[in-house]
Amino acid sequence: MESPISQYLGTVHREISTLDEGQPSHSTPVLAEGDPDGFGIAIATVDGHVYEVGDAGQEFTIQSISKALSYAIALEDHGFGFVDERIDVEPSGDAFNEISLQTNGRPDNPLINAGAIATTALIDPGREGRAARILEAYGRFAGRELHVDEASHRQESRYGDRNRAMGYLMKSFGIIEGDVEQALDDYFLQCSISVTARDLALVAATLANNGVNPVTGVRAATPAVNARVLSVMSTCGMYDDSGHWMTEVGIPAKSGVGGGIIAVLSGEMGLAVYSPPLDEHGSSVRGVETCRRLAGDLQLHFAHATAAAQATVRGVYPVSESPSQVRRNQEAQDVLDEYAARAMVVELQGDLMFAAVDSSVRAIIDAVEGDVVTVIVDGRRVGKVLDASAEIFRNLRESFAGEGRELVVVDPEGLLPLPEGIRTFDTKDSAAAWAEDLIIERYGSEDSRPERVGLLDSPLAAHISAEQRQRLGGLLERRQAREGEEILTPGEDFAGIHMIISGRVRQSLPVRMDEAGDRPSGDAAREELTVGELSPGMTFGEGCLGFSDRQILRVTALDDVEYFLLPAAVLDRLDREDPAFALLVWQAIAREGYRQVGHQLREIGLRTSQMG
């Protein structure tokens, strides 16, 4: 099936093909031979997908687009300070070939010819020579081995007297040291490297991807250097047209007189166009128009970057609205009924950049009123996180501590940059259970804090008489499991109903890994989804009754666990021998099942209703 995005690019290509203004550069014969009808568009996404339309596979010389890449090499070789002393980063307002230097001979920026020659002269030749280093570095951006168009290289040199003049002028100022002819020859060579629009789209996508080629995964520039290159492209990339460019297109770009142009949408994609006819600024007419058109249609302009961050607080509610599944005795439940609103949950989602951190923190603070003793921050749906939020969380923890409250976080993947001293949990249920325990500890009596429960606390025994309970007790087996032991395995037959007396178990669901949900293969621990932690009083093993009596969950002891088991065989016998009594048990089982359905529904409902 043809990609609708390719179809869209095809439409754009067709429409812009009708533009026939401009002429190929005449500065060298190779450039003058550029095909006026040649026109290709390529887009590469930061996850490495490439769309190509028209002549996106046609080779042509990279020309001034090289300046951005050589600047990256020089910065990696010498660091910012050294390079900045020799080449400034101010837009010059001049045409690309203007002989304009600052009073100390320093070129205004690395993207005008003078600055680019000075940049090339800074590239360390290393052992393999400067030309080889340039080809190798450009190849890392493009993701394939590149070569030099030798005819172009010879002609750039033959017709390069204006550049030669600039080179010698900078040499006279001491901006260029060493062999200026060699530096000029290397500059002519870098301009003559042969590329396609596809190559350039990948160069742009590498810049959009923080310096890593999205297809090969190879790093072409460190993040700091990559950001610097983009900054300079944004202010100086389109020469004396840079202001108009930022006004109309609004993303960093660089053009070359070979007819190429690249534009970078950070974090999303790189765009490249090939079409030799140039406008008066030396940029491809169709290239500029394609960028303008896509910037409009696809809202690429930086001023349209309105963050998604506003939807970050997913919900704020007392823990009593979404209690843990821990079964409490009546005393404890009474305490919770009265005080559970003193533990609040704040659910976050999305990337935590500034606006999101801000709204999250305000929601957390707003959740703290009067007697609130703890706030659970549910960070399970958080994506990228601002490093600086570590300090924000530290301040927050201290404010909490100063008021005798505790801030805890659900963060199973360890994504949040949390300071020392913030308690974390893997599941919201375990955090809620901890918060409930805290409330029972603080507001309850001895009676509400048992570490063990009896049959009385079981859902099986909820609606039966003392006599019936005694009889039920006689049917139960008392069992133990050691920490880490697997009590129930997915696929096994219904074994009976288990009720925890002491300790906790984990229920997990094996999830199929497919392409879309692929996880790093070593990360076996994540291949099972924890669906809950169960505590004394809670039952397990009955869930498979809905699945032809075959266990779907794995149950593992988290501590040393003691539990009652009403074995399947005993239940079976009871069904036959004393249906009236069995009926009571099955009613209890049914009610517990629908309690769980309702718990899940409320949980889902709560979340959905509170999405922004």
Added chain:
Amino acid sequence: MESPISQYLGTVHREISTLDEGQPSHSTPVLAEGDPDGFGIAIATVDGHVYEVGDAGQEFTIQSISKALSYAIALEDHGFGFVDERIDVEPSGDAFNEISLQTNGRPDNPLINAGAIATTALIDPGREGRAARILEAYGRFAGRELHVDEASHRQESRYGDRNRAMGYLMKSFGIIEGDVEQALDDYFLQCSISVTARDLALVAATLANNGVNPVTGVRAATPAVNARVLSVMSTCGMYDDSGHWMTEVGIPAKSGVGGGIIAVLSGEMGLAVYSPPLDEHGSSVRGVETCRRLAGDLQLHFAHATAAAQATVRGVYPVSESPSQVRRNQEAQDVLDEYAARAMVVELQGDLMFAAVDSSVRAIIDAVEGDVVTVIVDGRRVGKVLDASAEIFRNLRESFAGEGRELVVVDPEGLLPLPEGIRTFDTKDSAAAWAEDLIIERYGSEDSRPERVGLLDSPLAAHISAEQRQRLGGLLERRQAREGEEILTPGEDFAGIHMIISGRVRQSLPVRMDEAGDRPSGDAAREELTVGELSPGMTFGEGCLGFSDRQILRVTALDDVEYFLLPAAVLDRLDREDPAFALLVWQAIAREGYRQVGHQLREIGLRTSQMG
């Protein structure tokens, strides 16, 4: 509780207070009296929250920050074409007060003095006069009524000969028409408007918020004009330091010699600093340093804007992995078992800007293999959507249609810009049911497509003999409900078990609206969460058994519905009179309950495992 973000800003303020370089401007006595120790920082978020530290309430003159605002007024008054003819948008590379004009007398940009004077001259005086219009417009940006510092106004005029010279020079070129002295006076006045750092943070937040003041909700600039102002600020805002600024700070900014500076993080927040001592470019030393510091800590630089979009495809799976809850007869189930993988689900989440649209579309195309007849796009978790995606979806629909497949979308809020002819659903369950029907229609026989079911198809009758089934049938009442009728109401007592014979019902959960989950008040339909649509063969009314027998869901007939009811009273009597038979019914109820628990768990597990 003190905001940890305020605490953080306090730390920054304290640290930068130690910087004591620079001097207040000496261009007028009022400016020279600026307090060298005065230092305030304010941040305003796009949702209207303001943080203030230090002297953020101190008034001072807005000076050149006014240029950005007057440019917005002139653009609103005359449109881009008219203004662009008179004032270019190229960075000049010159200092703010340089007398530099293009050969036709046109100033390089509206943020150097010459361009700003020309801009002010373009503002239409209207009825109330230009000064009143300027004050009113600035007030919309700041969100409060502003006034002019009259002493400053007089002095700006008295010491304004250099500006006067530029005014007359532009008048000689015809760039300024009409009364040049009046234009100059209005320019001196606009520079003398009194503001605080708090005001300026709100001005910046308005620019960050697409032109709407985030506190008052009043529009100060149209989105196109707002974007243009930001573009020009990004390339020309810091005069001859603009290149360094974009390199180090990387967000649009504007400074004034009164000691103010604003910086705009689009979609997130506006930042303003007040501190009179200036650097050699005429910008506040502490202001620049504060911007630099926050840009680093908070990763404000545009090159760090890596989109969250990559996590957009939440899951791709055949509908058979998350089937609808519709109960099928055995023939239909056999067809589904064999063919249900021919209907695929693609779950999306997050904002659909370019990269996200791209990855979504690729996931949709990849989901179409061989015999797939339909793809359900689950768009329930989608946020903002690129307008241009309408064309992408249109292309996609046509590709699907051309191959005899159908693309359908779950989009209860109508957020996606879908073209005509794409079928939409409110719940995933109803889309899945539709897809299953399509498959049964296509691959099944007459037998697999009944519109009515009998008792045999009920979960109540799943594991009992023909004789027992007949007996059960005798206990049931046959009922009807008209389309729209409410069959069960939240809060009512357990009424019995209902089994649908024909027609469909909706189950919905009333959800509490609180501050965090607030919805537009008129949107009553959204105040209940649809948790499912039930079809023939499915049961309802038993869910409340887990909640002390009080109904938690509302059940409403979607069509004219026929159903069997096993009334609660009959079930009760059966428990007492024939426990052996009642046991069979309760076992069926329990199994159906746990089937629902498992269905929900799988649904949750599926989603979580497939998140990126």
